[in-house]
Amino acid sequence: MSGSLAVVGLGPGDPDWITPETTAILAAAEEVLGYGPYLARLGPPREGQRRHASDNREEIARARHALDLAATGRRVAVVSGGDPGVFAMASAVFEAMEDGDPAWRALDVTVHPGVTAVLAAAARVGAPLGHDFCVVSLSENLKPWDLVLRRLDAAVAGDFVLALYNVASRARPWQLGAAFDRLRQSGRTGGTPVVLAAAVGRADERIVRATLADVDPAMADMRTLVLVGSSRTRCLARPDGRPPFVYTPRRVDPE
């Protein structure tokens, strides 16, 4: 089969954060599939390129469609926000491949890295990821809430900095508050720095610095990434009313 399928990510929002590799793949693609708002970020298609917009919740159908098009010999690209491998389309493509036509496994399928939201959010406030960290999605659409709680407990026990994706949506308004409660109950202290980074890299970007004691979960929405510090994460005050730098030192000395 001569078709190909490239899975790419557009970064969190700022066009300067799209890699040159991804730009070249999108320019060469004959078929581009993705969630409508992501395709809108690409500007008009070049001549001969077809765009296929679909809804956010239709990842598997989109992945199957993309594999089908590649199997007919087309040069196909599937776009995600951020990095395509982080809570995004790359896994959906392999899920579809595993359950689908065995011939799809012979296709030239490639995954290309992008800037994931946690990296952009961290860069905005300083260096909160300078030591060990972990990443958890709060969406319990694809896993039981009980598993989320176990992972939050483990992050506290291991003293990881924690990055939370999919923290809220209209259908899921309570999860972030419950997660903060759990982190406090598991022993993360009230003074721990917390960052709510919304729409990073877009015109309506908003960064809120708080602590675990005073953070208001209602300030987060579906475009917010939340960072919760470890016991070592600290704020460096700055003069003239400028916001502090939030950072985690690289070193933990033996007790």
Ligand code: SAH
């Ligand atoms: N593949 C994406 C993540 C998809 S999950 C990536 O690598 O970034 C969707 C979640 O990502 C959102 O609910 C939010 O938590 C986070 N996110 C995506 N874009 C963001 C942005 N510009 N600013 C802050 N968080 C963002």
